[in-house]
Amino acid sequence: MAIAYIALGSNLNQPVQQLDSALNAMANLPQTQILAVSSFYCSKPLGPQDQPDYINAVAKIETTLEPIALLDALQQIELEQGRVRLRHWGERTLDLDILLYDQLVIKSERLTIPHYDMHNREFVIVPLYEIAPELTLSSGEKISELINNFKNIQMELVIKTK
Template sequence: MSTVQAAIGLGSNLGDPISQLQAALQRLQAHDAISLTATSSFYRSAPQGDAEQPDYVNACALIETTLAPHALLAALQAIERDLGKIKRGHWQAREIDLDLLLYGDAVIQSDDLTVPHPWLHKRDFVLVPLAEIAPDWMVPGKGSVSEMLAQLPDHFIQERL
C-alpha cells in the first residue's frame, strides 16, 4: 500500500500535559505503519466550553502512514487508551486527545470519522500549530491552512511553550 500524509491534532490538560503529548508523539513514531515527519511547537491555550478546567497544551504532527483512515483512527484511539484517556464529554478536561485532522486530500463522512475534521477551520489551537508545519496544505472546501488561520475570528492560544 502506498503512503498517505495525514495531520494529527494533539491536546491535553490533565496530569502533565507536556509529558502526555511527548508520550503520544513517541507512540506515533513507534507504530510500524506510521512515520512521524514533522511536529509543531507546543502551545498553551484557554479551555473552550467549561472554563472551570486547566489550560490545554496543544500541538500538531504530520505523519506518513500506510494505514487506511479508519485503521489510523483505531491506532490513535489505542494510543489514547494506553495513555489513560477517560471520555468525559465534549469540551471536557482530558489526559490526551488525538484527532485525525486531515488524511491526504480525502473527504470522509461516516458515523465515527469525519475528515477534514469538522471544526478544524474554527480552532486556532489547531490551526496555529498546523500552520507552523503545513501552512500550504490545501483543505478540501476550505483553502490553505494559512488562509483559514488568517480568517479566524476567535483566539484561545495564550503562548508558545
C-alpha cells in the same frame, strides 16, 4: 503512503509529557513515520471553563494505515495514556484527532475528515500553519488564509520545536 495531520491536546496529568508520550507512541505505529511536529501551545478550553488550559500541537505523519485503522491506533494510544471521556469537551489526559488524511473526505459515524470544525479552532490552525503553511484543504481553503482569522489571538508558546 498517505500524509495525515493529527491534532494533539492534553490538559491533565502533565500535559507536555502526555504529548511527548503520544508522539513516541505514534512514531512506533506500524508503517508510520512522523515527518514534522509543531511547537506546543497553551490554549483555553473550548468547552467548560472550569478545567485547566490545554497544551496543543499538530503532527504531520506518513502512514500506510487506512483512516479507520489509524483512528483505532490513535484511540488505543489515548486509552493507554489514561483517557476517560467524562463529559463533552471536558478535561482529558490526551486527545488525538485526525485532521486531514491526504485529500480524502470522509463522513461516517466514527470519523469525519477533514475534522468538522478545525477551521474555527486556533489551537489547530496555528500549529498546523507552523508545519504546513502551503497546505490547501480539500475544500479549497488555504491554511495561509485561515491563519488570518487568528491574527489577534495570542496563544502562549510552551515549547518551540524548531
